[in-house]
Amino acid sequence: MTVIALTAIQTWALVFAVVSFAIYVGIAIYTRVKTTAGFYVADQNIPAVANGAAIAADWMSAASFISMAGLIAFLGFDGSIYLLGWTGGYVLLALLLAPYLRKYGKYTVPDFVGDRYSEIARLVAVVAAIFISFTYVAGQMRGVGIVFSRFLDVTLTVGVIIGMVVVFTYAVLGGMKGITWTQVTQYTILIIAYLIPAWAIAAELGDFPVPQVSFGDVADELNGLQRDFGLTEYTEAFTARPMQDVFLVTLALMAGTAGLPHVIIRFYTTKTVRAARYSAGWALLFIALLYTTAPAVAVFAKTNLIQDVANQSYAERPDWVRNWEEVGLITFNDQNDNGAVDSLGTTTATDVELQVDPDIMVLANPEIAGLPAPVIGLVAAGGLAAALSTAAGLLLVIAGAVGHDLYYRRFRPQATDRERLRAGRVGVLLAVLAAGYFGVNPPAFVGQVVAFAFGLAASSFFPVIVLGIFWRRTTAAGAVAGMVTGITLTAIYMYLTIFQDMEHWLGISPEGIGAVGMVINFAVTIAVSLFTREPSQEIQELVEEVRHPRIAPAAAAAPSE
Amino acid sequence: MAAGSGRGEQGRREGADAQAVGYWKANRRLQLTLLSVWAVFGFLLSILLANPLNEIVIGGFPLGFWFAQQGSIVVFVILIFIYAVTMDRVDHEYGVQEEELGAARRRLERRAQRRTTGETPLGPEEGDAR
Numbered sequence: 001m002t003v004i005a006l007t008a009i010q011t012w013a014l015v016f017a018v019v020s021f022a023i024y025v026g027i028a029i030y031t032r033v034k035t036t037a038g039f040y041v042a043d044q045n046i047p048a049v050a051n052g053a054a055i056a057a058d059w060m061s062a063a064s065f066i067s068m069a070g071l072i073a074f075l076g077f078d079g080s081i082y083l084l085g086w087t088g089g090y091v092l093l094a095l096l097l098a099p100y101l102r103k104y105g106k107y108t109v110p111d112f113v114g115d116r117y118s119e120i121a122r123l124v125a126v127v128a129a130i131f132i133s134f135t136y137v138a139g140q141m142r143g144v145g146i147v148f149s150r151f152l153d154v155t156l157t158v159g160v161i162i163g164m165v166v167v168f169t170y171a172v173l174g175g176m177k178g179i180t181w182t183q184v185t186q187y188t189i190l191i192i193a194y195l196i197p198a199w200a201i202a203a204e205l206g207d208f209p210v211p212q213v214s215f216g217d218v219a220d221e222l223n224g225l226q227r228d229f230g231l232t233e234y235t236e237a238f239t240a241r242p243m244q245d246v247f248l249v250t251l252a253l254m255a256g257t258a259g260l261p262h263v264i265i266r267f268y269t270t271k272t273v274r275a276a277r278y279s280a281g282w283a284l285l286f287i288a289l290l291y292t293t294a295p296a297v298a299v300f301a302k303t304n305l306i307q308d309v310a311n312q313s314y315a316e317r318p319d320w321v322r323n324w325e326e327v328g329l330i331t332f333n334d335q336n337d338n339g340a341v342d343s344l345g346t347t348t349a350t351d352v353e354l355q356v357d358p359d360i361m362v363l364a365n366p367e368i369a370g371l372p373a374p375v376i377g378l379v380a381a382g383g384l385a386a387a388l389s390t391a392a393g394l395l396l397v398i399a400g401a402v403g404h405d406l407y408y409r410r411f412r413p414q415a416t417d418r419e420r421l422r423a424g425r426v427g428v429l430l431a432v433l434a435a436g437y438f439g440v441n442p443p444a445f446v447g448q449v450v451a452f453a454f455g456l457a458a459s460s461f462f463p464v465i466v467l468g469i470f471w472r473r474t475t476a477a478g479a480v481a482g483m484v485t486g487i488t489l490t491a492i493y494m495y496l497t498i499f500q501d502m503e504h505w506l507g508i509s510p511e512g513i514g515a516v517g518m519v520i521n522f523a524v525t526i527a528v529s530l531f532t533r534e535p536s537q538e539i540q541e542l543v544e545e546v547r548h549p550r551i552a553p554a555a556a557a558a559p560s561e
Numbered sequence: 562m563a564a565g566s567g568r569g570e571q572g573r574r575e576g577a578d579a580q581a582v583g584y585w586k587a588n589r590r591l592q593l594t595l596l597s598v599w600a601v602f603g604f605l606l607s608i609l610l611a612n613p614l615n616e617i618v619i620g621g622f623p624l625g626f627w628f629a630q631q632g633s634i635v636v637f638v639i640l641i642f643i644y645a646v647t648m649d650r651v652d653h654e655y656g657v658q659e660e661e662l663g664a665a666r667r668r669l670e671r672r673a674q675r676r677t678t679g680e681t682p683l684g685p686e687e688g689d690a691r
Contacts, residue, residue: 072630077615080607080629087634088603094641095592099648212631216621235626237611247608254603272659274652277645284638295630547585548657 012377052282062143070358085253141439193382256454455514486521
C-alpha cells in the first residue's frame, strides 16, 4: 500500500474519531443524571424528532452501516430480506407496540411483561432481554474493532478496548439521557458519512447524482456484467434463498425489530403517547435515508468490483484490492493457475478464486471511487458512530435488566433511588466488560450474529407483548409457556443448523426460523391462555389503561389535590 | 380478540366504557387497513409476486426488485405518518387526547411566564442543571 495516501487517511480517521469521541463525552458530562428516571428513560422529556434520530442511531448498527450493503451486493435481489425486514418492523412497532408501551411508561420491557403477567414471566423476559442484547452487542464491539484496525492500524483488541472506554464513560454518566443526545449526534455523523460517498459514486457511475434514482440503470449494466462473468443476474429473485425462506426471514426480521428491547425502550423516553407515534415515523424516515441508499451502494460497489477484477490478471489488481488484502479481508486463490480472477464470492464460499469479505464494500467504497482522504476518515467515524450508538442502547438494556429488573424489582424493592442508580451503573460496567469480551472473541461475522438476535426477539417478546395489549384474555401461564417454547425451539434449530450442520427443514434458514418460532409462540400462548383462568380485574384494567393515551381521570387530578 | 364489553360494569362507568370500546374499535379498524397495505407491499409485491413483476422494467429497475429495495420502504414511512396523524383526530373524537399544548402555544406561555416571574419553567435543557 502507498505509505503517503494511507497516512493521510489515518490522520483524518484519527481526527474524526477523536473529535466525535470528545463530543460524546462532552454531551455525557452536560447531561449527567442523578435520578433513576433520568438514567433509564431520560426523564420522559425527549421531543419526537430528536427521539426519532436517536432511535435511528440506536437501530442502525455496525451491521447496517458496515455490513448491510456488502451483504446485499452478494445476495442481489435476495438482499431485500434486510431492507424490508429492518424497515417493515417499524410499522408493527408504531401501530402495535410503541404507543401502548409508552402509555405504560415503565423503565424496561420486562417491567411491562412482569406487571402484565407474573413474576415468572418477568424473569423469563429478563433472561431473554440479556440473551438477545448480548448476541447483538458482540457484533457492535466487533464492528468498532474492524474500523479501528483498518483505519487506525491498531489491533482489533485495542480498538475494542478504546470503544469500551468511550461508551462506558457516556453511558455511566448520562444514562439514557446522555445516550439519547449522543445518539442524535451519532445519527448526524453516520448519515453524512454514508451519503457523501454514495452520492459521489452515483454521480460518477450513473447519469444523475441521486443514488436512489440512478442505480436502476447501473443495476441493468450489472446484470449484464454478472451474466458475462457466469453469475446469475443481480436483480433475479430467489437465487440465494428459496422464496419461502426470503418470506420467513423478512417476517422474522420485522417482528424481531418490533421486539428488540433496546428499540422499544427508546419509546419510553418521549413526553407523550402522541410523540411516541410520531417518533416512530421520524425514526423510519431517518432510517429510510440510509436504507434506500444502501441497495444503490451495493449495486455500485458490486459493479466496481467486477469491472476492476473480473477476468483480469490478478497481478494488475488496483491498489484498493491490495490494501484490503493486507488486512486479510480479500484473499485470492488461483485454483486453475492462470493468474486471472475467474470467479468471486464472499469469504464463506470456498469454490471461488477471489474471496471478498462483504464488510469491506462500504469501507472501501470511497477509496474505489477515488474520494479524498477526509471523506474516507469520515466514513471511519460514521462506522464508529453506528457501532457505538447501538452498543450504548444495548448496554442500557442489560444495565436495566441487572440494576432495575433483578436488583430492584426482584431482590431489593426497598432500595433508595441512589442505590438503584448505582446498581444501574454497575450493570453498565458488567455489560461493557462482557460485550468487550465477545467483541474480541466473536461467534461469527457481524451481520450474521445480529440476524440471530432478531429471530430470538421475534420468537420471544413480540407475541406476548402484542397479545398482552390486544387480547385481554392472555394469561401469565400462556405468556410464559409461549415465550419459553418460542425462544427454545428457535435457539435449538439455530444451534443444530449452524453448529451441527443439520439440513434445513423445508429450506428454512437459521435466520428465518424466528418467524416459525413466533407463530408457535402465538399458538402456545393463546392455547394455554384459553385453558387457564382469565386474568384478574386489576390486570384487565391495566390493559384497558394502556390502550388509551389520556391518563385515568383520577390519576390526572391527583397532583393538584 | 373481542373487547370485554360483556363484563358486569357499574352504571356510571357504562358511558365511559362505550366511549373506550368505540375508540379501540376505531383504532383497530385503522390498524387493520394500514397493516393490509403493509402486507401487500412488504410481502405480496416484494416477495410473492417478485418474479412476474420483474418482467416489467422501469428506468432500469425490474418492478419486483424496485418494490423490494425501494418502494416498500417509502410506503412503510408513509404508513406510520398516516397512523400518527389519523390517531390525533381519533384521540380527539373520543376525547382521550393527552393534555398537551401545541409547541407554539407552549413557547408563548413560557415567554409570558418568564416575563412575570423572571424564571424559566423546567424544560429539557433546564432539567440538566438540577
